[in-house]
Amino acid sequence: MKQALVLRRIGLGALAVALVATLAFVALRTGPLAPIRVTVTSVQEGTLRPAIFGIGTVEARRSWMLGPTVAGRVLNVRVDVGETVKAGQLLAEMDPVDLDQRLAALDAALARAASTRAAAQAQVADAMARRELAALNAQRNQDLAAKNFISPNALENRLQEKASADAALQAAQANLSGTAQDITRQKAERSALQQQRGNVRLLAPADGVVTSRDAEAGSIVVAGQPVLRLIDPASLWVRMRVDQGRSAGLAPGLKASIVLRSQPRTPLQGQVARVELLADAVTEERIAQIAFATPDASASVGELAEVELQLPETASTVLLPNASIQRLQGQTGVWRLSEGKPAFTPVRLGASSLDGRVQVLDGLKAGDSVVVYSQKALAEGARVQVVDALVKTAAGGAP
Amino acid sequence: MISLAGRDIAHSWSKFVLTGMGLGLLIGVTLTMAGVYRGMVDDAHALLNNSGADLWVVQKDTQGPYAESSSLKDDEVRGVRGMPGVAQAANVTYFTMQVQGADGSDTRAMVVGIESGQSGEPGYLVAGRQITRGHYEAVADVKTGFALGERIRIRRHDYTVVGLTQRMVSSGGDPMVFIALKDAQEAQFLKDNDAIQNDRTRTATNPAFNRPGVPGLLDAVQALQTSSHSVNAVLVQLAPGFGAEQVAEPIRRWKHLQVFTRAGMEEILVAKLIATSAKQIGMFLVILAIVSAAIVAFIIYTMTLGKIREIAVLKLIGTRNITIASMILQQALGLGLIGFIVGKVAATIWAPVFPKFVLLLTQDAFTGLIVTLVICALASTLAIRTALKVDPAAAIG
Numbered sequence: 001m002k003q004a005l006v007l008r009r010i011g012l013g014a015l016a017v018a019l020v021a022t023l024a025f026v027a028l029r030t031g032p033l034a035p036i037r038v039t040v041t042s043v044q045e046g047t048l049r050p051a052i053f054g055i056g057t058v059e060a061r062r063s064w065m066l067g068p069t070v071a072g073r074v075l076n077v078r079v080d081v082g083e084t085v086k087a088g089q090l091l092a093e094m095d096p097v098d099l100d101q102r103l104a105a106l107d108a109a110l111a112r113a114a115s116t117r118a119a120a121q122a123q124v125a126d127a128m129a130r131r132e133l134a135a136l137n138a139q140r141n142q143d144l145a146a147k148n149f150i151s152p153n154a155l156e157n158r159l160q161e162k163a164s165a166d167a168a169l170q171a172a173q174a175n176l177s178g179t180a181q182d183i184t185r186q187k188a189e190r191s192a193l194q195q196q197r198g199n200v201r202l203l204a205p206a207d208g209v210v211t212s213r214d215a216e217a218g219s220i221v222v223a224g225q226p227v228l229r230l231i232d233p234a235s236l237w238v239r240m241r242v243d244q245g246r247s248a249g250l251a252p253g254l255k256a257s258i259v260l261r262s263q264p265r266t267p268l269q270g271q272v273a274r275v276e277l278l279a280d281a282v283t284e285e286r287i288a289q290i291a292f293a294t295p296d297a298s299a300s301v302g303e304l305a306e307v308e309l310q311l312p313e314t315a316s317t318v319l320l321p322n323a324s325i326q327r328l329q330g331q332t333g334v335w336r337l338s339e340g341k342p343a344f345t346p347v348r349l350g351a352s353s354l355d356g357r358v359q360v361l362d363g364l365k366a367g368d369s370v371v372v373y374s375q376k377a378l379a380e381g382a383r384v385q386v387v388d389a390l391v392k393t394a395a396g397g398a399p
Numbered sequence: 400m401i402s403l404a405g406r407d408i409a410h411s412w413s414k415f416v417l418t419g420m421g422l423g424l425l426i427g428v429t430l431t432m433a434g435v436y437r438g439m440v441d442d443a444h445a446l447l448n449n450s451g452a453d454l455w456v457v458q459k460d461t462q463g464p465y466a467e468s469s470s471l472k473d474d475e476v477r478g479v480r481g482m483p484g485v486a487q488a489a490n491v492t493y494f495t496m497q498v499q500g501a502d503g504s505d506t507r508a509m510v511v512g513i514e515s516g517q518s519g520e521p522g523y524l525v526a527g528r529q530i531t532r533g534h535y536e537a538v539a540d541v542k543t544g545f546a547l548g549e550r551i552r553i554r555r556h557d558y559t560v561v562g563l564t565q566r567m568v569s570s571g572g573d574p575m576v577f578i579a580l581k582d583a584q585e586a587q588f589l590k591d592n593d594a595i596q597n598d599r600t601r602t603a604t605n606p607a608f609n610r611p612g613v614p615g616l617l618d619a620v621q622a623l624q625t626s627s628h629s630v631n632a633v634l635v636q637l638a639p640g641f642g643a644e645q646v647a648e649p650i651r652r653w654k655h656l657q658v659f660t661r662a663g664m665e666e667i668l669v670a671k672l673i674a675t676s677a678k679q680i681g682m683f684l685v686i687l688a689i690v691s692a693a694i695v696a697f698i699i700y701t702m703t704l705g706k707i708r709e710i711a712v713l714k715l716i717g718t719r720n721i722t723i724a725s726m727i728l729q730q731a732l733g734l735g736l737i738g739f740i741v742g743k744v745a746a747t748i749w750a751p752v753f754p755k756f757v758l759l760l761t762q763d764a765f766t767g768l769i770v771t772l773v774i775c776a777l778a779s780t781l782a783i784r785t786a787l788k789v790d791p792a793a794a795i796g
Contacts (some may be wrong), residue, residue, distance in 0.1 A: 009405070012412055019740045026747045027761065052534040077677075225614040227651040243515075243533040281626065282474065283581075306535070320533065323562065327451065330486040330636055356528030358560070374523045375565060377448070390525040391541055391563060 014356045037390060038374040039311065040337055045366045046319045048353040052250055052309040056240035056290070058260070058299045060231035063211070063353060066202045067226045074227060075200070075218045085204040085230065092227050094200035099193060106190040113186050117179035120172065127172040131165035138162040208232045236299055237273060238290040240307045247257040247286040248351075249276055249311045256290045261304040269293040272309065293306050318360040324372045331361065335371040341381045342371055404729035407706070418698055419734050423741025425694060428686050430746040430767055436755040441758045443570045443668035449660065450491070451518040452634035454647055455659040460601040462657075464631035465570050465664075466672045471500035473584070482650055484641030486709045489517030490630040492583045496567060498543070498576055499552040506543050508576045509569040510553060512583020518634045521577055527562030533579055538562035542548050551674050552560070553578065554586045580630070589629035598624060653767045657727050688770070695771070696778035699731045704784035710786050711794035717734065724783045728776065735775035 028034060063300040079085055116148040141158040144150045208230035215227045237257055271293035280287065290307050292299070299305075324334050326344070333346040347363030354371060364370065371378065373390050442575050446465065453466070456471070456479055463469025479488045492512035497505040513519040515530050521538055527547045530536045539545040542565075546559040549560045558578060567575040578586070579734065590598070598674075599621055608620045637646055637656075648659040663721050703710075712721060743764055751759040 008412060012408065015416065019737065022744050023740045026744050027764075053534070055534050068612045220611070222612055222614065246533060305458075322529045323527065325529070326522065327518070327520075330638065352531060356531050356533045375525065377522050389429075 007262075034380060035385040036055065036375050037387050038342075038371045038378070038384045039368045039389060041317055041321065041324065043320060043360070043364050043366055043368040043370055047313050047316050048319060048351065048357050048359065049313050050249065050311045050351040051354045052242055052254075052311065054240045054285075054307050054309075056307055058236055058301055058303045058305055059239045059289075060207075060211075060233070060301055061235035061237050061289070061291075062206070062232040064205055064208065064230045064232065065226035066091060066205075066228045067224055068202070068221060069199060069223055071220070071222045072097070072200070074215050074217050075106050077213060077215070077227065079210050079213075079228065081210050081213050083210050085107055085208055087206045087209060089204045090201055091204055091210075092202040094202070096197055096200050099197045099200070102195050103263060105198065106186060106193060110190065111185065112187045113179060113183045117176065117183065120176040120179045124169065124172040124176050125300055126180070127165065127169035131162070131169045134158070134162040134165035152230060155363050169323070170367050183366065204230065206230075206232065211216070213290050225248070231301065233297070234295050234297065236292060236301065238270070238292075238305045238307055239289050239307075240290050241283070241285040242281070242288065242298045243285045244279060244286055250286060254309045257308045257310070257336035258283075258290060258292065258298055259306045259308075260296075262298065263307075268296055308354070311351075312357060318364050318366055319357050320347075320360050320364070320370060321372055322356045322358050324370050325349070325358060326378075327343055334362070335378050337369040337371060337384070337386075339376045340380045340384070342384060344380060369398075402628070404726045404733070407709075407726060408730065408733065411603050415730075415734070415735070417736030418702070420741050422695060424696060424732060425691050426477065426720050426738050426742030426767065427745035427749075428742075429684070429691050429754075430742055430759065430764065431750060431757060432680065432684045432687055433763045433767070434619045434746065434759045435753070435755070436677060436684060436749055436760040437760055437763065438753075438756040439572075439680065440669055441679055442568050442572050442667070442674055442756055445566050445568055445756075446570050446788035447664055447668065448706075449522060449567050449575075449635070450552050450634055451522060452687075453475055453637040453643055454634040454635035454650075455664055456488070456635060456654075457631070457659070458648060461533045462667050463722075464491070464673070465669050469631050471631070471633065471770055472658070473580075473628045475654070476633045478512060478654055479633050479635060479650060479656075481656070482630055482646065484638050484646035485635050486638040487518055487636040489514045489519050489634050490580055491519040491634050492552040492580065492587055492629075492631045493569070493632075494583065494587045495571075495573055496553070496586075500545060501549045502681070505593075506545070507571045507573050508539070508543050510583060510586060511575050511577050513577050514580050514629070517578055518636050521562070521575075523562040523564065524562045525562070525565050530577065530579060531561075534582055535559065536561045536579065538564055538577040540567045541578060542568070542574035545576075551576070554589055554737060554754070555592075556582065556586070558582070566690075566756070568671050568756065571689075582643055584627050584629065588629065595625065630634035647721075692774045692778075693736070693769075695774050696781060699727075699734065699775065699778045700782050700785070702734075703727055703773045707786070707789055707792060711789050711791055714789060714791040721788055723786055727786060728779045731775040731782070732772060735771045739771045742767075745758055 022312060023057060031252050042059065075093040077092040077097040079089075138158040138161065141150060141155045145152060145155040187199070209232075210228055211231050212229040213227075214229065215221050215225070250272070252272050253274055254272045258268040258269065258270045259266075270290045272288050272293050274289040276287040276289075278287070279285065283308060325347075326333060328344055329344050331344075332349060333344050334344040335342040337343075338371060345363055348361040350359030350361045352358040371384070374384075375390060434521060457463035457469035458471055461467045461469045463529075473490050475492050476488050479485060485591070490512075491514075492510075494510045494512075495507070496510055498508045498510065499505055511519065514531075518530065524538070527538070530538060533559050535556060537551060537553075537560050539551070539560050539562075541563050545551055545560045545563075547560055547563060550557045551560060553576070564577075565577075567577075569575065597634070602620055602624065603617060609617045635646070637643060643660040643662075647660055650656055650658045710723060746759055750759055
């Protein structure tokens with residue numbers, strides 16, 4: 001009986017100790033007293049290949065909008081979207097309205113001008129004949145008047161006739177040159193009209209593909225409104241937009257890897273063809289054009305593309321994963337472990353790569369222990385427990 | 400002097416321990432309920448802490464961005480950056496929506512659009528890396544259940560999860576998914592393709608926007624409709640040496656925007672946004688505490704009543720009243736202590752299983768301990784009164 005009681009007491013005591021121990025464990029492992037679990041990395045030197053990432057849309061470097069230069073009605077459109085056209089090919093025609101009739105009228109006017117000219121030539125011949133007769137008569141009468149066979153009055157009459165005949169000839173000649181000028185004017189007018197007539201024919205300015213057919217026969221378009229749009233499919237490139245803050249190093253000639261939205265698994269090769277001097281002030285982006293290394297027939301204009309530009313490798317410096325970079329009261333730095341306690345160390349950062357590594361220009365040296373991941377925000381001198389990983393990941397590293 | 404209480408407990412220890420465990424589970428529920436309440440308030444604070452901001456600049460006359468919707472033009476941030484005392488200012492968008500995981504399942508999450516390297520970015524990660532590409536990368540809270548490298552879908556774009564973080568939640572407890580600001584702006588205001596097509600047709604049929612004499616007008620209007628340059632708030636960090644109100648006042652006055660300081664934002668979140676649900680939980684907590692107290696009192700009372708014959712015997716053999724009273728008190732306190740320890744351990748074990756955050760504060764546990772012991776002591780007085788009234792004759796009668 002007595003022994004049983006002692007046993008029970010020991011059992012109860014053990015139970016009490018176990019309970020208190022559990023409580024102590026719980027209090028120290030959870031809540032504010034528990035250490036913050038962190039993972040650390042040893043700072044290492046190395047090089048990284050920074051890259052620029054941007055998105056853009058596929059555009060054609062050379063594109064044309066074909067439309068009339070004056071308002072009018074579309075007579076016919078001879079090509080459709082997707083058709084390949086050759087330079088000079090007739091693509092569409094505007095309604096010439098009265099241009100043909102006006103041409104016929106001008107032709108008639110020209111013929112009439114030629115007749116008028118013939119009449120004027122005849123008039124000149126007539127005037128010349130009259131003048132010759134008047135000159136002979138005047139000559140003869142002068143001789144007679146010198147011998148006083150006729151009165152001076154009769155001579156003056158002849159002389160006046162000759163002067164009149166001279167004047168009549170000049171008038172006829174002027175008339176003739178007038179008709180010649182008339183013909184020139186009519187011819188010029190006709191060729192102007194001919195030009196206008198030719199202008200209603202919309203010809204392909206270069207080899208290309210029709211991308212849109214904006215008006216059909218019978219519709220009225222104003223001057224400058226497109227009827228057809230063409231692009232040169234060999235001139236497709238990607239108009240890429242890059243955040244200004246991440247565009248350092250953007251220059252023509254950089255090698256690019258282009259991923260079209262339609263083919264996410266097959267990156268295409270390319271090269272920066274042009275970096276625009278004008279940046280977008282509203283979206284804070286820079287704009288560059290990336291040409292495909294080999295023209296890709298599968299790309300469609302307006303398609304979204306992701307572009308990655310490879311920059312030259314940097315010099316060897318201290319590198320850190322970007323997850324370890326913290327911002328505290330406006331300062332950039334890392335939590336460095338010194339004697340097991342985190343201490344905030346300000347650092348100066350350099351280039352970064354797309355896989356999340358950052359150059360550290362100063363503030364750290366190789367071999368320093370730096371906190372990468374932490375369960376919660378750290379504070380100076382907080383209790384930490386270093387573990388291998390905070391969450392189980394299949395790959396165990398950054399993607 | 401032998402311990403009467405110890406003897407008695409040792410006599411029927413299994414009953415005692417089981418009663419203590421039962422009591423413990425009840426206390427555990429009460430502590431958990433307190434934890435739920437604390438967790439709710441802490442969610443609100445976590446939201447403020449994680450944004451890393453000292454000031455929130457939002458649309459005039461609104462209480463955004465968490466409690467009300469607020470919309471600012473994204474170039475306002477430049478004006479704010481120029482104000483005295485502003486060390487850093489960053490645009491941010493918040494948008495609660497369903498995010499689709501790789502397996503097609505939906506997760507409710509708050510999508511946060513951040514400018515990388517600025518405040519608003521997740522302060523710490525538990526795996527992976529921060530966003531490095533300007534588009535189509537995401538950092539997700541572990542509560543979303545997304546894994547590193549998983550492709551998640553927000554509206555029409557797929558995003559790769561490159562980093563995981565912890566305790567980044569909205570005031571409603573929804574886990575956050577961080578994406579680049581430009582993507583977020585698009586996701587927030589982008590409609591589905593059918594809606595866009597319908598809008599285009601609607602605009603095209605409006606003669607005001609589709610004039611035959613003005614080619615290009617329709618295209619310009621269409622382009623204007625689909626672009627978005629709005630954000631929900633500007634997060635401001637103060638330069639050293641400036642007071643929050645001192646910086647906030649000129650922005651309110653000259654920029655015609657609403658500015659909240661940390662204290663003002665806490666007021667909005669804690670006192671306004673979660674006030675009703677917090678009160679609901681608080682009310683439940685009070686009732687639970689009262690019920691627990693009553694049950695503790697009854698248990699101790701019935702425990703004493705069950706021993707009435709033994710007490711009568713004790714009295715008969717001339718035990719002093721004070722000895723009997725201390726025995727009952729000691730047992731009551733012991734029961735309370737066991738109950739508290741079991742409750743605390745139980746609450747700690749099941750707290751992480753809750754879908755929303757349950758915050759067990761040491762201070763709450765301490766208060767709980769004191770309250771439990773006081774209630775046990777009070778309950779024992781009732782039992783002591785009955786015990787002392789027992790007629791010693793009852794032992795033989």
